[in-house]
Amino acid sequence: MQLYDAIFYRKSIKKYSTKRLSINMFEEVRTLCEDVDSLNKEIKIKAYPILKGDSLKFIIKKRNRLVAPHYIVLTVKLPELEEGEEEAPIRYFDSVGFAGEELILKLTEMGLAASWIDDNFNKESVLDFVHLEENEKPVVLIALGFPEGNSLFRKENENIDRKPMKKIAKKVDEKWTNIIECVRIAPSYKNSQPWRFYQNNGSLDIYMKKDSSENMNQLNMGIALKHFEIGCKYHNIDFKYVKLDVKDKLRKEYYISVV
Secondary structure, eight states: OOHHHHHHHBOOOSSBOSOOOOHHHHHHHHHHHTOOOOSSTTSEEEEEEESOHHHHGGGBOGGGOOOOSEEEEEEEEOOOOOTTOOOOOOOOHHHHHHHHHHHHHHHHHTTOEEEEEOSOBOTGGGGGTOOOOTTEEEEEEEEEEOBSSSOSBOOTTOOOOOOOHHHHEESOOGGGHHHHHHHHTOOOGGGOOOEEEEEETTEEEEEEEOOSOHHHHHHHHHHHHHHHHHHHHHTTOOOOEEOOOOOOBTTEEEEEEEO
C-alpha cells in the first residue's frame, strides 16, 4: 500500500483493542517518528511514541478521551529569536497537521489504527513521559493501536460523510480534480472540512473557512496540504506552495496558493 492508497482506505478509529504492539513493531513506529516533515521548514516538529498508553490517557480531558494502548505526542520547536527581537505570533498548527498526517498514513500502511486527538490535554503532565528540549512544547496527541471489533480499513464504495466536490472547489482546472479529491476525504476536527479551492488565472488559491477553533482549523489545513502533496506526487504533477497577494473572501481566510 502506498500513501496515496492509504488516503482512501484509512478511517478514524474511535474504539481500540487493549492489545499492545509487539516490541519490534513499536520500534518500527519509533523509527517512523524520527523522520517527520514540517510544512514550514523553520518550525521543527517532533513525534514521541509512548509505549505505556494506560498512563498517558489520564491527562486527556474526559470530554474527548480516546483510550488506546499507545499514543504519540507531537511537539513544536519555534525558531529562536535574535537578541533584542520581540516574539511575534507564529502559525504552527498547520505544520503539526502536515507532519502528523503523513505519520498517520504511514502507520496505516503498517496495518495500525491511528486517530487525531485535539490539543485539549494537560501539556505539563506530558513532561512525565517525554524529555523535551528547551523551547519545545507539546501540541497534540495521536492515538495508536489496533481497532476493537471493527475493520481497520474503509470498505470499497463505503459512503464517506464529506462535502461534495462542488462545495469545496469552484471552477478549477480539470487537472486538479483528482488531487482535490484527496483533500476532500481528508479527516478534520469535528469534520469541519474548512478547505476551499478557487482557480485564479495561473494559480490555484486555497482558502480556510473561518471557525471558532482557530488552532484546530489550522491543523486541518496542514492535513489538507499533506493530502494535496501526496496526490500531486502520485499523479506526477509539479507544484509548489506560495503566498500571493490575494484577498480574503466572505467568511474565508486566504491561506496559500499552488503554482
